[in-house]
Amino acid sequence: MNLSDLGDRICILGPSNSGKSTLADAIARKRNLAAIHLDQLYHLPDTDWEARTKDEFIALHDAAIAGERWVMDGNYSVGMPQRFQRATGLILLDISTRASLLRYFRRTLLEKERRGALKGGRDSIKWNMIHHIAVTTPKNRKRYLAMFEQLDLPKVRLSSVRAIKECFWAWDLAR
Template identity: 45%
Template sequence: MSEIVPLESLGRRIVIMGPSNAGKSTLAEAIGRQTGLPVVHLDQLHHLPHTDWRPRPAEEFLRLQRAAMEKDAWVMDGNYSALLPERLARATGAIVLDDNRWLRLMRYFRRTLFERRRAGSLEGHKDSLKWLMIKWVLVGSRYNGSKYRDRVRRANLPFVFTHNMGDLRNLHTQWRLPRPGAN
């Protein structure tokens, strides 16, 4: 893991990126609860509520994302590369998560089958296993961690990079974040 900078040094507009099922939404919720910063889950802006992850029209998603980025403070989790340069230019700090693809696949199964009301889920909580998502977790998002780390370095932001679940748990401990599921 990179050096753990104080959470406050990441500022009031924090981006959280990384491969699917690495813990971005859960971390965003914990940071939001700890700091009072509003949490924006890009998956919720990209997909229509009360659907099984059906995307919005692209123009609507871009409009919603830009409106969220214009606000003074946020913790924003998600990748979505179309506006990533704008998001990084507006951000004051970044966190990039990574983890073993097999563990992320197990998380995908668990959250889809058993955790309907989880951080970042869509309103309506409809979800089903999708072969396309399984393939994405195993193959498509395999190198996203290194790609996002490179982009954050070039953006010259204060950052934290994690490489596994142990690093992520350490981040929760060091920043005294509420644990997932804690009230």
């Protein structure tokens, strides 16, 4: 599938630390779309990942999806129905739990700056995040795959880190 087949409002779903934000930024640059990182809408800037209220998040989310040209990364099921209704394409990153954990440790230990990070936020190893990736994410992967299969949108499933890298190459995306 060509990148243009996904249209001008693309959702990227997948487990934590699968590369959603990096892919969203690369697509945004290539297609001249606004990159919207749901983590930045859900969490307050200049905090250690403190969540906004549900109403604040939904207001920010719904304002973002009202735009005509965007690529949005993140899951946050509370906004999925209206997000999918506006979307013209979907990408599912379906990498393994092991790969997500490795990427999490690399990100928190080695990367000073990363795409999709909170303004002024601090990335550090957190036990609740390890638990989320190791225990919650496997259940969510099944749910995301079921949603992916049900949605009648142009869509791409990338089921490994290698598949994501090949996608960058095929779509001529720059990291």
